[in-house]
Structure formats: C-alpha cells, structure tokens
Amino acid sequence: MTINLQKHSPQSQTLQPDRTSHPAPDVAIFLRELHGGGAEKVLLNLARGFIDRGLSVDLVLARASGHYLSQVPPEIRIVDLQAKWVPLSLPKLVRYLRQVQPERLLAALHYPCEIALWAKRLAGVSTRIVVTEHNHLSIESKRIPQLSVRLTPLAARLFYPWADEIVAVSQGVAEDLSRITRLKRDRIQVIYNPIILPELFTLAQEPVEHPWFRSGEPPVVLAVGRLHPQKDFPTLIRAFAQVRQVRPARLAILGDGPERERLIELIESLGLSNDVALLGFTQNPYAYMAKAAMLALSSEWEGLPTVLVEAMALGTPIISTNCKSGPAEILAQGRYGELTPVGDSDAIAAAILKTLAAPKRIIDPEWLNQFTWATCTQQYADILGVSQPKMK
Template identity: 50%
Template sequence: MSQGKGKHLAIYLPSFYNGGIERAMINLSHMLIEYDIQVDFVLNTLGFPVVASQCPSQARIVDLKVSNFPSRFTRLLKYLQQEQPDTLLTAYHFTNEIALLVKRFAKTSTRVVVSEHNTISVETQDEPLLSSRHWIPSWIKLVYPWADGIVSCSMGVAEDLVKITGLPSERIKTIYNPVISATIHQKAQEKVNHTWLAPGELPVILGVGRLELQKDFANLIKAFAQVRESIPARLLILGLGSQHSQLKALVEKLELDQQVAFGGFVDNPYAYMARASVFVLSSAWEGLGNVLIEAMAVGTPVVSTDCPSGPAEILAQGKYGELVPVGDSNALAQAIVKVLSGQKKSVDSSWLQQFTLESAALKYMKILGF
C-alpha cells in the first residue's frame, strides 16, 4: 500500500460528538493509516472521550481548547504553521469556513478540502435572521470557491451546493461516507443487554440518531402508535439530544410508556440493529443517512422518509427499502406494518460496496492529493 506513503493529513472538527460525521471521519482515518498516511484530528474541544477512543491508536488528537471565533482562527493558524500538514480536511460549520479563511489570509501551503454532510438549504431555511446558522449559505457562497477540493456526501447535497454557490458541478466531488467495515459485522454479533431484544420477545422497531428536530422522532412515535393498533410491537430509540423531554412527553400523551423506550447513547448500535425487526429513519432532512446503510449492512430491513437528501440514493429509489413522504406518520406506519407482516426487500450485496471504507478511502485520497 505505497499510495499516500509519507503524507500528513489533518482532519478538523468542532469536537468528538456522537454523530454520523464523526464516525465517518474516524472510519476514514482507519483506512488512510493503512496507506501509511499520518493522521491528526484537530478539534476545537475534545467532546466525548468514548468517541475519541474509537480513533486508531496511530492517530494524534490535537485539542485546541478554544470556544470563540478569534481563538479558533489563531489556534488553527498556529497549528498549520507549526505542523504543516499536506492537506486539511474539514467537516461541519463553521470549521469549514474557518479553515478556508485561514488558508485565504495566512497563505498557508496546506491544501484545504471541505466536506459537506447536510442539505444546507433545507437545514437553514427556518433559522431566525439573527442566528449565525441563518447565514451559512452566504458564507458558503463566499468562501467555498477558495477550497482546493469540495466533497459532498450525496448527489442531493452536491446539487444543493451548486444552487447555493453557483460553482460548476465539476468542482464538487460526491463521495459516499465510509460506513461499512468488517468491524460492523463483528460488533453486530456482540451480546445486547436489553430484554426486549431477547429471542421470543415482541418485534422491535428501532430508531437511532440525535434527539433533535432534524431526526423527527415525533413522527416515528406517532407512526408507532398506529402500528400498535394492528401489530403488537415495541419501539426503541437510541441517542441523546435536546428533544428528549419533548419526546418523552409525547410518549406519555399517547399512553405508550410501556411500549416505547429511550436507550440513550450506546457504544455499539450495530448489535441492536442486527436484532431489530425493522430499522426506521424518520428524518425531515439528511445529508446521506449513515444509519440506513449500517442497518442494511447487518441485514435488517429498513423504512425511511424520502427526505432531502440521501435515503432515495441509498435505497435505489425504494428498490432496497420502503420510502415514504416526510412527516407523514400514516404512510410511515403503513410501511412499518408492511415489513413486520413479512414483506421485506432484500439488498444486493454488490450495491453496498459503494458504502465501504475501501471505496470511500480511495476516492478521498484522490481529492486529498494523496
């Protein structure tokens, strides 16, 4: 594996939060290190140590320990001047924008490649005028032309970026997130300490993700209430977030306390996925939808909203799983009942190859200049 040998990559993130972007970047780092590439994770703040522990042992973690914009700018600039990595790969806002500003004004020789993991026009459309996130599309239009490379995690995200920036589509490279690895299959076989997932128990509908408005777990809970009218089942939701109390209140209002459980953060969601009867993505919007790919990889049938963007691409427009309109709990319930009744769609293993670590790493290496 001589390709990339001796190169130095820095991956700049806000922190190690338990999200799909972090998992994708950590997965990518494992593969790049096999190609003899030195990897630094550069973080504004460390975040969750349990997520940091998933990094390869050979990777270096650089905690800038900063919070405000000026200190992020100056600390990142100092890091680049001292370490001089060949390429800086960024994800999230405003780490993307800060990295490009550093590149523009410091004239660093480090190449900067930004990656976009969400459908920004949808994500920011309801942000209030005074919110910093409201101005993300304007920032993108201003600074993304300065990037040495732009990666989108789905074709839908790429199309959205073209509309926002006015850049030619050739400037944006779509690379599906590195999701599927041998580790997923190994972890899927591990034991799960949850009585609902024991043999002989009722079917379990599983949702995994941050408890935020984007994931629209309220829609899933409402759909589950309808599912219960025709099929005895349980709903298990894994994840943390600001909507936890509101979602619990909805469960209580619908009198589903004994049938719905919130499992919080778990180290190994793959073992839960492998034992669930159906996996459901209820999001209002996505960049790609890594959890759908993970569930498919361990052989669990999936149901998803046809949200912008990603699920339709992952499921080949519904060939490999059920797609329903966003926010339609009736349609979501019907699709779940369909799967629980035995109408499952099988997935061609060759289709999943495009979501593997190996496939993503080779494409990333090309745009990173390795």
C-alpha cells in the same frame, strides 16, 4: 497561546515551533469535536482508513471532547485547540498550519470548513484544503432558527470557492450546494461516506442486554439518531401509536439530544410508556440493528444518513422518509427499503406494518460496495492527492 497534541497520553504535549519534533502529517482532519453525530463517525472512520494505509494523521479538534474520543486509535495524533467556541479556534488553527504545515487538510461541517479556508489565507501556507458538505443546507438553514445556521448558505457561497476541492456526501447534497454557492456542478465531487467497516459485522453479533431484544419478544422497530428536530421523532412516535393499535410491537430509539424531555412527554401522553424506550447513546448500535425487526428513519432532512447504510449492510429491513437528501440514493429509489413522505405519520405507520409482514429484501453486494471503507477511503485519498500505499 498553546496547542495541545495527544496520543492517548494523560500528559498533553505543547506544540512547539520546532517541526522536527512534530513532523507534518500526511493528512490533517479538522472538526469541532467528536460528539455522537454521523459526520463525526464518518471522519473518524476515514482517519482510521488512512492510518490503515500507512499514512500519518493529525485529528485537529476545536475542542477535544465527545463520545467518539475514546475510539480514536493511538496512531492518530490528537491536536486539541481548546477553543470554548468554534470561531475562537481560528487563531490557533492558523498557528498550527504555520508550525506544522501539513500538505493537506480535510474539514467537515460548519463552521470548521470556513475556518479552515480562512486559516489557510491568514497563515500564508500552501496547504491543500478540501471541504466536505454533509447536509442539505437549503433545508437545514430554514428549519433551524439559530442565526449561525441561517447564515451557513451565505458562508458557503462566500468562502467555499476558496477551497482546493469540494466534496458532497450525496448527489442531492451536491446539487443543493451548487445552487447555494452558484458554483458549477462539476466543481463539486460526490464521495459517499466510508460506512461499512469490517468490524461492523463482528460488533453486530455482540449481545444486547435489553429484555426487548430477547427471543420470543414482540418485534422492535429501531431508530438511531440525535434527539433533534431534524430527526422528527415525534412523527415516528405518532406513527408507532397507530401500529400499536393494530399489533404488538415496540419502538426503541438510540441517541441523546435536546428533544429528550419533549419526546418523553409525547410518549406518556399517547400512553406508550410500556412500548417506547429512549435508550440513550451507545457505542455499538449495530448489535441493536442486527436484532431489530427493522430500522426506521423519520428525518425531515439529511445529507447521507449513515444508519440506513449500516442497517442495509446488516440485512435489517428499512423504512425511511424520502427526505432531501440521501435516503432515495441509498435505497435505490425504494428498491431496498420503503420510502415515505416527510412528516406523514399515517404513511410511516403503513410502511412499518407492511415491512413487519414482508420477507427481507436481498441487497446486491455490488450496491453495498460503494459505501465500504476501502472504496471511500481510496476516493478520498485520490481527491486529497495522497500517494496510494497498499492497504495492510
């Protein structure tokens, strides 16, 4: 069994038992892979925050693949467990913990959180394990038919009590997790995601080549997210069909996923092929956000939707379903954006039309501060028990 460590070198290194050549990092972060999801982006942002504070970081991946892999800074050591299936990463993670013995490991998503907890027990090490919950589990487990997803509430109830610390990304997620696990609410800490990075504003100024975003074109409603049933893009597309009957506009959706063909069929059946575009995944959605007339989120459930914070920081008007959980917290119960019922295309259409006709809302900088890179990185450093070097 081998474990590969990489620092953006074409030559992978094999992890050997000699810890003098591979010293323990200040923080290890364990994920499945680095595909284009919000949670993966958040953990990468957090890793960058630790590096910026002068800490060493191991990014331990069940499989080193995904859109964000190219964005990993060279200072971060990538540990590729090369597991074809996430549960198969357990014995290699056990070996990593025994050999490297990091003082602390942060895990996110299912089942990396449960695997990390089991790995600590099997490895017999003192590594401090912090698990983070990014989704509203009780809804997710009912809406997605996969057995592995159906079992996540049970897995959390059985194994999350083993964690040294438990973090939820929103108050709604924390309350839901408390009910599922039967843990006291004060056992779960809430830390918002480190979303607002300094370069967000620079990236937002980059040009967008798509002709819809040129000056003088009809307003563009932008949606960003994986093409997955959770995001409920069919309801958004049906709502946009109503908007299109009232005034010229366009809908652009950034993201890839299993629902692509189904969404194309819906777009064609509604006669919207000239006004709705599925633009695929992009490394820089901020340039699109800054030039869009608004950002729309139609999700059936969330944890803390990253795109709402990004759009809010850029001053882009927002409409969102009032799903569990996160949108109401981010938008201050509707103060900073329109909230609509889940699955209601009529309400979404009305909110789009209202937002297109309304002036932009002014966001309190203090409100945005709770989602900044510096604030959230500090809160994670505190809960991980990392010393607090000064920011560079």
